[in-house]
Amino acid sequence: MEERPHKVAPGTYLIEVPFVLGLKSKDKESVTLCYLVEEEAGWLMIDSGYNDGTSFNHLCRQLDFLNTSLKQIRWLLLTHYHPDHSGLANRIKAASGAEVIMHQDDWSILQATVGSSEVWNIHGMIPWARSLGVPDPELEGFFEIASLGRDFFPRGLDPDIILRGETNPVGDSGRLQAILTPGHTPGHICVYDQENSIFFSGDHVLVEITPHISPSHMTSQDQLKQYLEALRKVRPLDVKLVLPAHERPFTHFRQRVDEILAHHDHRLSEVVAAISDRVVTPWDIAREVEWNVGEWSEMDATNRVLAVRETLAHLQLLEHRGIVVPVERDGPKGYRLANGSR
Numbered sequence: 001m002e003e004r005p006h007k008v009a010p011g012t013y014l015i016e017v018p019f020v021l022g023l024k025s026k027d028k029e030s031v032t033l034c035y036l037v038e039e040e041a042g043w044l045m046i047d048s049g050y051n052d053g054t055s056f057n058h059l060c061r062q063l064d065f066l067n068t069s070l071k072q073i074r075w076l077l078l079t080h081y082h083p084d085h086s087g088l089a090n091r092i093k094a095a096s097g098a099e100v101i102m103h104q105d106d107w108s109i110l111q112a113t114v115g116s117s118e119v120w121n122i123h124g125m126i127p128w129a130r131s132l133g134v135p136d137p138e139l140e141g142f143f144e145i146a147s148l149g150r151d152f153f154p155r156g157l158d159p160d161i162i163l164r165g166e167t168n169p170v171g172d173s174g175r176l177q178a179i180l181t182p183g184h185t186p187g188h189i190c191v192y193d194q195e196n197s198i199f200f201s202g203d204h205v206l207v208e209i210t211p212h213i214s215p216s217h218m219t220s221q222d223q224l225k226q227y228l229e230a231l232r233k234v235r236p237l238d239v240k241l242v243l244p245a246h247e248r249p250f251t252h253f254r255q256r257v258d259e260i261l262a263h264h265d266h267r268l269s270e271v272v273a274a275i276s277d278r279v280v281t282p283w284d285i286a287r288e289v290e291w292n293v294g295e296w297s298e299m300d301a302t303n304r305v306l307a308v309r310e311t312l313a314h315l316q317l318l319e320h321r322g323i324v325v326p327v328e329r330d331g332p333k334g335y336r337l338a339n340g341s342r
């Protein structure tokens with residue numbers, strides 16, 4: 001991890017905030033890449049990092065290196081509600097008075113998830129997981145992953161600026177636009193700096209990982225459809241530098257968008273081929289297709305949960321396109337190919 005923040009563009013600094021809990025990819029330490037953008041009234045910070053003392057101290061040390069402090073942060077924009085992005089929002093807001101910005105559609109989910117009370121919404125999780133064909137002994141994995149982030153969300157957060165539109169100006173220099181890019185989460189936003197052709201992509205476009213599209217019992221039926229549309233929506237932007245929330249900055253924006261689109265096309269045809277002439281559940285298919293995290297038999301519960309949800313996203317899109325039809329029956333919902341789709 002970088003010990004010091006570094007300048008990635010004029011008036012723009014990258015700060016790596018580690019997470020202590022989380023998905024380690026290839027044994028690399030997990031970090032959220034947060035950004036400070038110089039605006040007229042102070043910093044606009046993009047994403048906050050995990051809600052953990054170590055992460056917070058690390059962030060403060062990085063600000064010291066820049067000869068600045070939390071007090072200079074005027075806005076904190078959360079690209080989405082996941083805890084590695086929203087986690088420190090309360091601490092930063094309390095220390096800085098920064099206005100927290102997020103999109104309505106993620107704010108709703110955050111409220112439904114942690115709310116402002118002690119209520120933790122995992123009740124719907126188990127029946128929902130069962131409906132995907134997850135066998136009983138594996139349900140615990142779903143429950144665990146739902147509980148995992150519990151202490152890392154910013155509880156009782158009260159955002160100051162709730163974005164509702166497709167594009168919204170943010171900050172005060174006039175060069176930054178928040179663009180709604182649903183898919184990874186329903187209210188995910190990216191920030192486009194049109195003056196410098198910089199795209200802060202959050203988890204919408206990452207350089208190596210294909211961003212995870214993971215429907216849950218709280219999201220709509222067409223997350224993957226929305227995601228692909230949101231990729232096509234931003235593709236024409238003039239982007240010279242992509243500043244994502246994980247991995248590393250990169251420049252080949254349009255090429256990367258095309259690779260992700262192609263990945264999903266490929267995955268959709270893999271799912272169709274795997275269904276063949278059977279009636280299947282998302283669980284059945286997830287066991288059969290190839291995953292880049294490794295063999296199904298060696299996957300831990302967390303990765304299996306993610307794989308099943310990702311498979312569901314593809315089945316939902318195939319259903320929307322009329323290639324796959326749902327089969328009502330006792331027990332988990334089944335899917336089969338529509339007549340003539342093979």
Ligand SMILES: [Zn+2]
Pocket residue numbers: 082084085203245246
């Ligand atoms: Zn993330």
